[in-house]
Amino acid sequence: MKAEVICKAEHIKTFLKGIGAIAVSEAKLRFTSDGLKVIAVDPANVAMIHATIDRTAMDVYSAPEEGLVAGIDVFRLYEMAKGFKDKESVELIVEDSRIKLKNKNMTYSVALIDPNAIRKEPKLPEVDLPMKVVLGIDSFKQAVQAANKISDHVILRCDGDKFYIEAKGDVDAIKTIFDDTELIEFVKAEAKTMFSIEYLLEFCKASNKLDVIDIRLGTDYPGFFSFRDNAVELLYVLAPRIENV
16 A cells, blocks of 8 residues: 655654654554544653644645554654755655655655554543643743753643743742733633653754644643644643642
């Protein structure tokens, strides 16, 4: 069976970089009726990703009606994809047990991995998270980077009126506050959860070419962090860091 995609190189690069952000080296690339999809969990079982490139963002999308699953080496493909310019069209082809990336004058080809040899895909947790905020990625990134100067963990919380990103050290503390005027969308509810900053920083690095982040929180539940634009979505689910806060 054969599958083929033609889209902007930046979409493929963001997609692969987002998967690699949680140290997933091998993944099952699914060609679905809606586009490309990867679901994977990190080796430490702390974070998972549901990454997609929407079919509407592709100039060409051809896949078997029943779908296709290809085992890929995420890091190999990303290293090659970095060589393409963001706005140029790149063709991704799966055929004859190989996956290819090509533009008008270069073709990179690597053997596929047996999907059965790759770790089983996780299921998205079914949790009812009452709080939701949508904000620009740059604002979120700035707040997380500031918290990183204070601690290796960060608290995200809502008191029903404002949304806070804060960290506390032995002698210092930092707090970034967002209200209705600074948020694209805000569903207010009491919520408070601590997370590892290391993971959030990696999410931000992988998503720096996307537009907004949708955050959904409860209290001491896994957090949902959806970085997206009109083409790519990197949805991360991050386990809470349980401590006395």
